[in-house]
Amino acid sequence: MDSHLLTKILILVSSLSAVYGCSCLKGHHQEDFCRAAYVIRGDVIDSNAPVPVLPVGHPQRSIIYTVRVKKVFKDNTHSISEGTVIHIETSSLCSVTLDKDGDYLLGGPGDANGLGVGLCDIATKWENIPNCQMNSLLNNLYNCGCEITTCTENQICKASIHSCKMAFHVKAVQNAYCARSKFRRRCHWKTCPSAQNIFRSYINVIER
Known part of the structure; x- marks a missing residue:
């Protein structure tokens, strides 16, 4: 094989590896x-x-x-x-x-x-x-003791008392944060005021 052609192929493979290797599925x-x-x-x-x-x-x-x-x-x-x-x-x-x-x-x-x-x-x-994310940052609302359980549409989404459940590609939970209840017993979603109506619709669907 021509050395120049081989070099071009190696460069192409290297470029494709960089493109497809540098992707990230963003979570919450x-x-x-x-x-x-x-x-x-x-x-x-x-x-x-x-x-x-x-x-x-x-x-x-x-x-x-x-x-x-x-x-x-x-x-x-x-x-x-x-x-x-x-x-x-x-x-x-x-x-x-x-x-x-x-x-x-x-x-x-x-x-x-x-x-x-x-x-x-x-x-x-x-x-x-987003306003909800900024509100969570500025008011120190994130609780890293609560995990977020992510699952696909084909999975049964289960969450423990120490986590909140989230389906992929659902924008509603991006308008909420996961925190413990008042008496620190169970982690659950809490919504930002401007997103409450959207979030209630999402909760009604995934918990049926």
Whole structure:
């Protein structure tokens, strides 16, 4: 086989692997929050550009975003303070693109030595955050002691006293958060006021 043709095939296969390997089935925003080591609101003030063309088999260089922290919602790393400037690295293959001067909600893996963000993490412009999610963040409503059980249409959706059940591709639960009852006995969905009518319709269907 011609060496030039082989090279083109390898590049095509590598590109397809990157495209199909870098997909993420997003769940509920509460799951994203609870999975993350940190969640902040911040302004992207700078970034280093990745190498545009790399040889086949060469690892892609990550992008480092410089972010000024405006609000800290969660910090298991004990390394983030409001008003300071931090650096967040994208994953080497499945990176996210952030606009310079953009105001973002960001969250992902990290420790005291570094912070990261990828396609399956939190990287949303602040202006695009749904009202219920913003309300949950600002009022500290997420309870990470409550799990969210996700199942397909063909499964019987079961939930324990420590979880709430959710079907795939259902927008109604995106207008709610999972929390324990007043006496901390059972986890259940609580809705944002503006979404109560939509959510009641969803609950009536899945619990019949």
